[in-house]
Amino acid sequence: MSTVIAFIVIFGALVFFHELGHFVFAKRAGILCREFAIGFGPKVFSHKKGETTYTIRLLPIGGYVRMAGEDPEMIEIKPGYRVGLVFDENNFASKIIINNKEKYPDARIVEVEKADIEKELFISGYEEGEEEELKVFPLRRDAVLVEGGVETQIAPYDRQFAAKTLGQRTMAIFAGPMMNFILAFIVFIILALIQGVPVNDPVLGKLTPEGSAFKAGLKEGDTVLAIDGSEISSWSDVVDIIRNSPGKNLEFSIDRDGKQLEIPVTPEVKKIEDEKMGIIGVFSPVEKSALKSFTYGFEETYNWTKEIFSMLGKLLTGQFSIDALSGPVGIYVSTDTVAKSGVIYLMHWAAILSINLGIMNLLPFPALDGGRLMFFGIEALRGKPIDRHKEGMVHFIGFALLMLLMLVVTWNDIQRFFL
DSSP: OOHHHHHHHHHHHHHHHHHHHHHHHHHHTTOOEEEEEEEEEEEEEEEEETTEEEEEEEEEEEEEEEETTSSOOSOOOOTTOEEEEEEOTTSOEEEEEOSOGGGOTTOEEEEEEEEESSSSOEEEEEETTOTTSEEEEEEEEEEEEEETTEEEEOOOGGGSGGGSOHHHHHHHHHHHHHHHHHHHHHHHHHHHHHHOEEOOSSBOOOBOTTSHHHHHTOOTTOEEEEETTEEOOSHHHHHHHHHTOTTOOEEEEEEETTEEEEEEEOOEEEEETTEEEEEOSBOOOEEOOHHHHHHHHHHHHHHHHHHHHHHHHHHHTTSSOGGGOOOHHHHHHHHHHHHTTOHHHHHHHHHHHHHHHHHHHHSSOTTSHHHHHHHHHHHHHHTSOOOHHHHHHHHHHHHHHHHHHHHHHHHHHHHHHHO
């Protein structure tokens, strides 16, 4: 598979499932979701279905769900404005025309006296030709503002993010990282169903044709009884002895169909960094089971989560430097390496990246999901939310720092891999 395609598919899938979590739980809470976007920057593709616009944007470095009420909602309709109103069959205004009113000949022109498009949903004013009478025009809950030909649906306050309970808002934000863990769990289950679940029995799995085990005469399904006289009780024992014996001739005592055989095998020498280890080209034994695949998915997700948290701890305590971090460039290079090994390894890599994305987003840093959850925690303790403008400023500063960190990490990746 082409590295570029593999990178786009993997990264796109991780972002899609992350944003899908936000989207599904926001919709369940009744929040108006204006846009579901994969990527940032200019639009490459756009399609509106229902009240949500689905977009793919040029820069594949993330995504977002734009929920009503998270940003300043829309144009403020002030007294003195002249707007056009288009009505439905029940005499509720379905469109509010801000400009270019001549393009809507059916619109009734109104000079606004007062407007509330969030709570009471009305516009009062004087209709053209009837300036002596103040009228009140009710708005549909899904009425749209039209400016420059672009329609934007109004969001009654009860459909805005801030109007929802603390629990609903928390779930809408937490669901993004949660979906990344669920995705990794599912991928690990699929891998286990395809490959089987590793077991710790001292039985040889598949052999590589170029490995020393195959050349020596060992076969898949052989049970290892002893190596160089040391009794073997598990696959871990087999691995430990082989790894610690690079280039050394080993005497394998095996059971094959009830017959005991003695077969000499010399592990090949494999060098990883400055350390030498032995390999003989044998995979661990596996067992295919739906129940064990489920257990394997959970265990792999848990183990990798623990491993990534451990690495984060080392970074915070100075055991790792910032140079050890990788950004999009580093992930691309790693994806290229993994893709050469085949689809199975690529799926495993995608599951690890999904867990990593979930954990990174849960960090209590402004602009990340974890930062927003931290503010919700403070709100729960205080009994009231923090001022939106102050919180917005904190997230803005956090986002700027994240972009700076991204630039530093990307530059480090470029120097490491290309300079």
